[in-house]
Amino acid sequence: MGSIPIVSTTVESTAVLLISCTDKPGIVAAVATWIASVGGNIVHAEQHTDLSDSMFFQRVEFTHTSSTTLATLTAGFQAVASNWGMTFTLNASPWKPRTAILCSKHLHCVADLLSRTTYGDLGLDIAAVVSNHADAAPVATSFGLPYYHVPVGEGAKGRAEQEDTLSTLLDSLNVELVVLARYMLVMPPKVVAPWTGRMINIHHSFLPAFIGANPYRQAHDRGVKVIGATAHYVSDVLDEGPIIAQDVARVTHRDDVAELTRTGRDLETVVLARAIRAHVEHRVLTFGNRTIVFG
Amino acid sequence: MGSIPIVSTTVESTAVLLISCTDKPGIVAAVATWIASVGGNIVHAEQHTDLSDSMFFQRVEFTHTSSTTLATLTAGFQAVASNWGMTFTLNASPWKPRTAILCSKHLHCVADLLSRTTYGDLGLDIAAVVSNHADAAPVATSFGLPYYHVPVGEGAKGRAEQEDTLSTLLDSLNVELVVLARYMLVMPPKVVAPWTGRMINIHHSFLPAFIGANPYRQAHDRGVKVIGATAHYVSDVLDEGPIIAQDVARVTHRDDVAELTRTGRDLETVVLARAIRAHVEHRVLTFGNRTIVFG
Amino acid sequence: MGSIPIVSTTVESTAVLLISCTDKPGIVAAVATWIASVGGNIVHAEQHTDLSDSMFFQRVEFTHTSSTTLATLTAGFQAVASNWGMTFTLNASPWKPRTAILCSKHLHCVADLLSRTTYGDLGLDIAAVVSNHADAAPVATSFGLPYYHVPVGEGAKGRAEQEDTLSTLLDSLNVELVVLARYMLVMPPKVVAPWTGRMINIHHSFLPAFIGANPYRQAHDRGVKVIGATAHYVSDVLDEGPIIAQDVARVTHRDDVAELTRTGRDLETVVLARAIRAHVEHRVLTFGNRTIVFG
């Protein structure tokens, strides 16, 4: 009577292990053996061997008793990782990262992301909406979110000051993820560098086609029959970072630039959400300029 | 000086003519000649001849001087229509129909539609959100829209009363379009009959596959490799009305019912919006249980 | 001098292990450990846990020294399989199964399959083309393949005799795979039963929509905006077997039955080839009426 029920010791948590290393025989066994040794049960596992580069990548989702912390598990796996020369992260699942969303004048992506959080499609803890324009303020407000307007002043000086303000703001927001939801200013390396692998951009074309400004205009002028959208991690080089997700839509000669833009909006919102979800679910590993996105 | 500038007489409006009739030689010429006779200029025209049924369908978008009203044009075209045995409508463009949106507990479609109106993707004049549940109230409120909660009481009597209340409400809202944005109650013919051709439903399957309840569960159990969503005009028979838009997504064995549901949400929102847009732009003609959707 | 070079012992072969069993902790480790124990190196591995049914499925592709035969490996793995209650097959890769192709009057699938074998897209060892009609004879002949014409005689008796002749022929051809490449006669259970899991059919619709005859006519009359094709293992019930591959194409009101049929041909050929390839590469496991198709 009054005793603590034993069932409390069997409460389970889920963790996701992401591994990269040079391919060698025995890795899968080593990882699986370690998980079994800590009483874990593999729920999903997917691996990928890149034969041309002799690289091995694995995502393992496993349950463990909640009394064992992630820190403990991480420390424990360190020995395996050292033996096999692995780079790894061990992550909690589900994860609800604190996130800043940046946008400019086109509001479909930011509106869509906020909307998705309301009906549980995306598990983001949105810290703020940030923009170089005032246009998105009502959307942010209607969802009860802080809005930071960081406009660009005149000339190169104005631009540099805006970049500094933005950098400082992103730091101060204490976020884990930055989403460029049609933020239309190119950011210099010093702004993006701290966010490597944690800043996702949506580009409104099928990269590497139509890099840069006005991709729908470019697509129209080239007379393509398919348009696309690309979500990628931001790197130093414009529109060149590792691609996480892409999708396309068929178009015809009847579609002028306005119609391409309209069709493209649905691509952009869906592709950006898909990339964010993959990131949040710890499904993405990067290798050079490519990604492995586990299914 | 001070005279009214002549340019005022050249202000132009756009109208859309939708025609159905038995196919005969000379129809296109007759319509084009009439438009030229009223000083109109054809901007877009598309026609379709259904050879097996010998039917002719046409959508003509033309500009006309704003001083000529739609009513005048309609009266004028009546003579052509009578000569050729045409059914036709002559519509203003753009059109922003007063609309009621119905939903139940799944909020992605209603949230998406409201979001689209904020960034100009869909030109709807939303009169109200209506639901048999209370769940969507916060979404409607955050967009500044009236919310009507029409719950179902106990038993057959409760259900019948709800249907009557709903019918009366739709009448009183004075709307031109009713959108069933995942409204999960089957409505009897007497409720839907007044809205023939003006009530659009989204069904979360690739119709005619998986009619009725739990289509994602059905899809999972059948082991399909593609799922879909279908937007259609509501008719007397469940999920049998004329299809306006459909789209599909590839899935795999890894997708359980929850994941199919999640993937399907993006299909549902996009397909429903696409169907509404086609309707609002006067691009849809129905013929029997089929639609002609001009591009 | 004259000694046998040591390199000869390192000639490697590839094998594919397909496993199904009730899910338990430790399976992945057990399999990987066994593979390491026989000197194998995992090249690709993919697993799937069906949480609702608590089932575990795995495909492991591994290299092994050619001096160890498949029979030896199979015998060796039997102990692991017994311990864990696994159903498994261990298969050589690449595999070039002796195959019979059946068709009727529509020749696009058979022509496409024969064409694919000529340019190395599909590794089939085609034993014969078999048909209830004479139409495909020239195609088979131009590819240098035997052609068996098994026509249907009059009445029920004629049909029954044809089925017996066909059964006997398939037995005598000594094939490992039967492909129904638009073979339009329904075969009774006694004919198909011996080929469970080894007979693949292409159905010219998005199953379960439009089961049975004239699916493009059915699709047209329903007014769908997307058509599809489905490749599946043949079971006792018409068009109800486990689906291996499906694909779809957008269509419009402009597409009459003839155009749907034409568009559908490209779907059918591609989907059938994709399913055969998955089968030949040992990527398909069946579970109940569903398939797991490893990527």
Place this chain on the structure above:
Amino acid sequence: MGSIPIVSTTVESTAVLLISCTDKPGIVAAVATWIASVGGNIVHAEQHTDLSDSMFFQRVEFTHTSSTTLATLTAGFQAVASNWGMTFTLNASPWKPRTAILCSKHLHCVADLLSRTTYGDLGLDIAAVVSNHADAAPVATSFGLPYYHVPVGEGAKGRAEQEDTLSTLLDSLNVELVVLARYMLVMPPKVVAPWTGRMINIHHSFLPAFIGANPYRQAHDRGVKVIGATAHYVSDVLDEGPIIAQDVARVTHRDDVAELTRTGRDLETVVLARAIRAHVEHRVLTFGNRTIVFG
């Protein structure tokens, strides 16, 4: 009695009129009136107005009594065309153009095109298969077609001689259409110039991405999640001609260059056939570097 039946005068032929001109009110009426004036009946008509360029394009398919020749109709329409400043062609339908198919070592496109002609998917009158390699000879022979091997000799001189030989051969074949079905040599302007609008190439990427050599390698190295194929009219500039058809397929990190190549083959064959069919059915108009492809 014994008189020639009157029905003989009502045998009907089909013609396709393709029109380009500056947009003006009244064009559609003028064309339709002319067709009615020659006793024609419009079966299909589609028009496109490019608002930004103020251009009008139309495809009209109409039946006429076979006793009226195309030459007579063309002469008759010339007056309408002059009045409105139209460029036009008036074409017989169906049309079965005499065609040369060029290829190199990859045989899937040529094998697919030959296969399609056997089952009536493409109405080509194939005059010959031409290649810089000997690989495709057996395929051509099995379909009973002449094969011309035009190899490249050493150095710039060898290349120039091959181009001359090829030019002369194409002339002598008296063809109306040249299809580059994975012909991998870049041809200089002097070779392609005579074939403007009559030479169709398949490029194994989603143009304008991955122009030039090894697009699947380029796609792999960029880490794209979608690959494509593009069929276009050949122009002076490599891979820059007007695009007729494009399609894409989703790929993942699991797809190495070999797998991308394999997946791409199905795209290439289908896209090339689709483009050829559009051309043969007189559905394609070019305007600058873009195409209008009527549905």
